[in-house]
Structures are given as structure tokens and as C-alpha cells.
Amino acid sequence: MSGVRFLHLAGAPNVRPFTILAVTFAAIALADLGFGTLLHSATIFSVTQLFATLGLAALGLGLTMIVDEFDLSIPGSFTVAGAVAVLTGAEYPWLGLACGVASGFAAGAIQGALIVSLGVRAVGLTLGGFLTLIGITYVLTGGSTIAYPNHAVSSWLYQPTFFGLISNRGLVVLAIFLAAAAIMFFTRLGRDIIATGSNRAGAPVAGVNTSAIIIGVFSAAGALAALGGVLLSYSLQAASATQLSDTLVAAASAAILGGVSLSGGKGRALGIAAGVLTICLLRSGLSAIGAKPYTLEIVTGTLLLVVAIFDAPRFLQQMRRLRPRGSSAAPGKN
């Protein structure tokens, strides 16, 4: 009986992201059996480095998904902020950081305001935003890779701490995840965000200013992605318009594996962190055990597809209909 209860607990929405993370870890460790490459501290460091790169973009995208939207411009904010920071922050890294984050914040705020005032879905609008931001990055960088000359900053960010398991950059990203989790869990703001996502039409009745929440979430998402981009460009000492073009697939997979519901209203910052770690573990783990690069794409694509199917509004209804003696299925919600 306790086994059943354990499965129940492991599958509970708030625990599921951590269960998936543990299963992924176990699966890769099993595939690695006898080679010992996975549990090497260098592999763990590469996992946390990837976590630092993807984490904030996934958190930003996840936030917009929690309010039942989808921000395609996240990789754009990520990329443009890196270029802005490299161009403005050579002498004063803090200034570059501020300018980079401000550019992402502005991109998010403008798009959020347009979404609210035009009354449109974010997908189409942020597609235009994405292409504009990438275009701005092309113009800023002249289409090539621009170098960041301040070595002191990059070596501090790369500095391994905690027994060589995580860099300072990783610690910064982790701290932001904890702060976001605290805000989501303890404050009224967090509850308002969830309310906006689960019922945008009804939330105003409960005193939620949904317009302000949407604009705020998109601004925060842009700023978070931008911070991730600035930290990456500082760390790599470079910025370019083509940096990390697969951010979107990875960030979306991470958010979804992290328990963010595709229909809005559900998701937690720490769950997203677990989702990001799962993706990073897959990526580093698969390459550590010598899998070909395309294995990762197939595994990520399959995971995304499986979650999209299980999370679909009519999945259960169709399953019931497939049962041999299934009674007539209840009408779906939409």
C-alpha cells in the first residue's frame, strides 16, 4: 500500500517535476553504468553551467505560460541583451548589466502593453517582437560576433564554487529562482498571477488588476531572459545574433517538464528549476555517455510531445472512449 501512496505522491502536480528529474538522473546513470563519466564533478559543473544559461529564459517563458500566454520573443530579449551589455559594459560592467536588463524589460513592457490594449493573444505579437529584437541584435553586432574585453568579470562569473559544482553565474541564477519562488508562494502578487492565468475574465471580480499583471509578467519575463543573456555574454566574453538559436525549444520543454500547465494558472518557480535541470542533465548526460547530438533533439521532442498529449484538454475523454465497454464520454470543457 505504501508503494501506491509513494506513486501518488511522486505523481502529484507539485512533486512531478522533481520525480521526472530523479528518473532522468537514474536513467542516465544506468546507461552510464561502469563508465563513471556522469557523476564526475566536471559533468555536474557542465550541467549547472547549462542551467545558468537556460534557467532564466525558461523562468521568463514559464511565467508567461502561467498567465496563459506564450512569449515567442524570449530568445530575442536574451540575445539583444547580451549584445547591449557587451557594447555598453566594457568599462563599467554594472552599467552594461543595467542597460541589457533594461532592454529586455522594455521589450517585455511594450509587448505586454500592446497585448492588453489591443486585446490580442501574445503568440502572434511576440513573433513580431522576436524578429524585431533579433534584427536589432544583427544591427548592433554588425552580423558578426563582438568580443567583451573585461576578463575580470568573465573569470568571476566562471569561477567554480561549492566544491567545483557550480559557478558564480550559476549561483546568481539559482538565487533568482529562489527569490521568484518566494514571491510566487508568499505574496499576493504570486496569487494574482495564478488567478490571472486560471481565469482572466473572472479574476477582476476578485480584485485582480489583470492588465497590470499581464504587463508586469511580460516585463519580468523580458528582464529575466535579458539577465540570462547578459550573464552568458559576459561569461563567454562574446555576443552575436545567432547565439543559442535553440533557446526556445529548450526553454519551452523545461517549463512544461517543470509543471507549467499549457492552459495557464499552474506552475511554480522551483518546478521550472527542476524542469531546466532535467533538460540540462539530458543534454550533458547524453553527450557524456557518448550519444550523438541528434539523440537529444529526439528525446526533447518526444518529451514535449508526450507532455502536450497528456496535458491536452480532451486526453482523458478520448482515453475513456477507447475503453471497450466505456460508457458515453462526458462532454469536454471546450
Added chain:
Amino acid sequence: MTRQHAINAVRALLIVLLAVAMATTPGFFSAPSIIATLDYASLIGLVAIGMAFVTISGSIMSLALSATMATCGEIFLLASGLGMWTAIAIALAAGVVITGVQGFIIGIIRANPIIVTIAAFALLHGIVSALTGGARAYPDSAAEYSLLRARIGMVQAPLIVFAAGAVAAQLVLTFTRFGRNLFLVGSNFRAAEAAGIVTWRTISIAYCVAGLYTAFAGIMAAARYQTADLELGAGYDYEAIAAVLIGGIAIQGGMGSAWRVVIGAVVFAAAGTLLVLRGYSTEMQKLLTGVLIFSVVCLQTGGAKR
């Protein structure tokens, strides 16, 4: 109502600006420029007609058409030794199946179309790389498909395929039961169900059509370049949805026509040609294209509340 007036005014202004730019840009109406514009419009347009079926069905857009286009292009070249028509049939069937499966998943359980197509994009990239080992596809040495690269005066083969495809798509949308069902499913899903429409079938067919047109684009592009890899369709998702929106098809679904796609594709391609002729750098072209798409989405969606 006043906002609608403002939006219409901005639209008119954009059209006037485009016309002025065309008239004042030397060489825009020269033969090479027109051929290049129409050729570009044909490839974008074929994908955009496919995208329009997805958009009209209420599924916003597909992010996997670029990968489908590349995959079908590779399949066409790899099968080209079997004869041109056989290779075309195989590539078209592949496009229909790849995209149709996504449509079935989206239609039958109402799965999120954006996530399903992002997943399909990653899966296609992974599976094609695994099967080809990442190598580029080249045509069979005995392959003969010069018909696909033919040119009569200023009319190239892709333009003929695009024009015929647009007429066929418009006929399907206007005169078939599927076409009528598609508009109802896209504009009001619940009403469509209440009216007894088998919604998953309508959505699946819409995606099959999208795969068919995308495969045509892949075949024409592969025949043009005589080689194909996964980058063959790069950017086409964005350009196709841009053409759809410029043509005035609502992103929330339920309305649209093939004619609008034709206008959208030609305007988008003409804007691209203008930027090249006016000597903008590649970087500046990317920025202005982005700004164009962004403004079009704002204008397009500004009229109707969701």
C-alpha cells in the same frame, strides 16, 4: 470604431508608402527584379497557403513547416533516381503524413498547437539528422527533373505551381464542405461541434493540406538548388506567417482566403526586394523585416478582441 478607423488609416498609409517606394526605387520594375520577387513570393507563398489552412482552423500557426519543407526537399532528392513523378509523389506523401499526424493529435485531444509543432520541429531535426548522418542530400546522378527548373519568359516553374496551388486552395475553401466546416471550426469551435461537424477530421485535413503545400515548396526549392539539408526551410515559418498576416488573415482563425495569401506573399517579397535594391545591409534588412512583421501583427489583430 474610432480605433478601427485609425487602424485602417495606418494600413492605407503603409500601402501608399510601399507604392511610393516601388515607384522611386530604380530598377524595381526591371525584369531581373520582378523575376526574383515573384520567385521568392512563390516559395514563401506555397508555405503560406499551407500556413493559412492552419491559421484559419484556429490553430494560430505551425512552427514545424520549415522543418517539413526541408525534410520533403531532402526526400525528393534522395528519391529522384526513381523518376521525377515518383519522387514528387513520395515527397508530397511524406509532407502530408508528417503534418497530418500533428493535426490529428491537435484535433482529436485539443493538444496545444504551438507545443505540438515545436515538438515536431525538434523531432524532425533529430530524426532526419539520425537517418542522414547530418549529410546534405544530393540528387541521383541519373535524375531528370529539369521541368521543375523550367522558365518561360518571366514565368518560372515555382510561380506556376504557386498560382495553380492558390486557385486550387481557393476552390477548396469556397466550394467544398471541408472548406465551409474549416471556417466554422476556426471561428467558433463549440458551435461547429454543436452543428455536428467532426472537428478533429476538419483540423486533421487542414494540417494535411498544410503539409502538401509545404512539401511542394520543399520540392521546388530542392530542385532549384540541386541539394538540400535541414537549413533548406530555415526562416520559412516566420516568413509564411508574415505573408498570411500581411494578406489580412486574422490570427485568431475563422477567416481568410487564398487570394489574401497571394497578396501577402507578393507584398512581403516586394518589400524584401526593395530593401535589397535600396542598398540596405543584410543586418538592416533583418531589422526592417522584423519591424514590418511586428507592425502588421499589431494592425492585423488590433481590430478584433479575442
